[in-house]
Amino acid sequence: MNKTLFIFPGQGSQKVGMGKDFYDNSSLAKEMVEKASERIHVDFTKLLFEENDQLEQTEYTQPAILLVSLIAHRLFTETCKTLPVSVLGHSLGEFSALSATGAMDYLDAVELVHQRGLLMKKACEGINAGMMALLGLDDARVEEITCKERELGKKVWAANYNGDGQIVIAGNKDDLSSLEPLFKEAGAKKAVLLPMSVASHCPLLSSAQANLEGYLEKWLKDDFAMPVISNVTAKAYQSKEEAKRLLSEQLISPVKYKQSILHVESSTDMFIEFGGSVLKGLNKRISQKPTHSIVDMKSLEEVLALF
Known part of the structure; x- marks a missing residue:
């Protein structure tokens, strides 16, 4: 069976x-x-x-x-x-x-x-919420970057652990966009804003x-x-x-x-x-x-x- x-x-x-x-x-x-x-x-x-x-x-x-x-x-x-x-x-x-x-x-x-x-x-009304898909970074590196950026006042959090090297983050859309160069520098193959107006699974x-x-x-x-x-x-x-x-x-x-x-x-x-x-x-x-x-x-x- x-x-x-x-x-x-x-x-x-x-x-x-x-x-x-x-x-x-x-x-x-x-x-x-x-x-x-x-x-x-x-x-x-x-x-x-x-x-x-x-x-x-x-x-x-x-x-x-x-x-x-x-x-x-x-x-x-x-x-x-x-x-x-x-x-x-x-x-x-x-x-x-x-x-x-x-x-x-x-x-x-x-x-x-x-x-x-x-x-x-x-x-999420009026807070410019969004989500971003990341490919090619391990969980610990994403958590390290987002944690450090939150300490600097940015609203970004890990939201979906979908698989090794595949993670989605959520938060303020401008803050997410501003992190794209950091993620690329860390080795991300892709950092793409998703067509969403909510920031799921975050505070x-x-x-x-x-x-x-x-x-x-x-x-x-x-x-x-x-x-x-x-x-x-x-x-x-x-x-x-x-x-x-x-x-x-x-x-x-x-x-x-x-x-x-x-x-x-x-x-x-x-x-x-x-x-x-x-x-x-x-x-x-x-x-x-x-x-x-x-x-x-x-x-x-x-x-x-x-x-």
């Missing part, structure tokens, strides 16, 4: 057309899209399947990715009853993972991450924490079918109280994705990614274990054939 670990992508995995094959070929997927549209008064068929500006706005990006991930997960589990060893997600994906454990209804999760996006957007989002905790209290259940690996600690949790604390901290703490995969690698034979393939790409740099992505009906059937 395969020991599996379920993984769920975060922001950056969105693209127009995602989930359309599920919607066109599954009455369950169609129903989930329609109910999500009613829940937050957003036409997900337009958001997901037609060219639009909203899909890149965090309050819409987040529910769109989560919904497609949970459709893929539901279609898989309708046929395959295997339970994963644990689940984990990248940033937003941790909320998809929580819902996959049974700790949150998928419609509550759709509304929760929509509100999370609005809270993040509000926290600039602290004003959003209390409200997010309120939503978590409202919609989370103390009913976890399996453990969730925390982005904050790279360790497992399995209760509502832990989830509330850790997901609030996740707003202002870096995503330890690389560390999480290394922590769970020995306990699994394979990873299954639901609704995207970005994590499959990251995992190739981190783990020797295979990752299979479910993004449409064909890939769903291919993964089901493994069981």
Whole structure:
């Protein structure tokens, strides 16, 4: 029997057309899209399947990715009853993972991450927030540079540990831009500002924490079918109280994705990614274990054939 670990992508995995094959070929997927549209008064068929500006706005990006991930997960589990060893997600994906454990209804999760996006957007209004991807520097060097620059008054923090030599930093956009020569001098192959207007996983989002905790209290259940690996600690949790604390901290703490995969690698034979393939790409740099992505009906059937 395969020991599996379920993984769920975060922001950056969105693209127009995602989930359309599920919607066109599954009455369950169609129903989930329609109910999500009613829940937050957003036409997900337009958001997901037609060219639009909203899909890149965090309050819409987040529910769109989560919904497609949970459709893929539901279609898989309708046929395959295997339970994963644990689940984990990248940033937003941790909320998809929580819902996959049974700790949150998928419609509550759709509304929760929509509100999370609005809270993040509000926290970053008027502070010129942004994020920058760095390639070719090790974690310690990035931490050393950002720490030194914070002592000089700049607002820059490590935000996502995606793999060896692949890290994202967050903060004030002008401060990030000003560090580009320093990173290049230190040996970075690339230092690229990302097209984002929020600064995720850093203290600039602290004003959003209390409200997010309120939503978590409202919609989370103390009913976890399996453990969730925390982005904050790279360790497992399995209760509502832990989830509330850790997901609030996740707003202002870096995503330890690389560390999480290394922590769970020995306990699994394979990873299954639901609704995207970005994590499959990251995992190739981190783990020797295979990752299979479910993004449409064909890939769903291919993964089901493994069981």
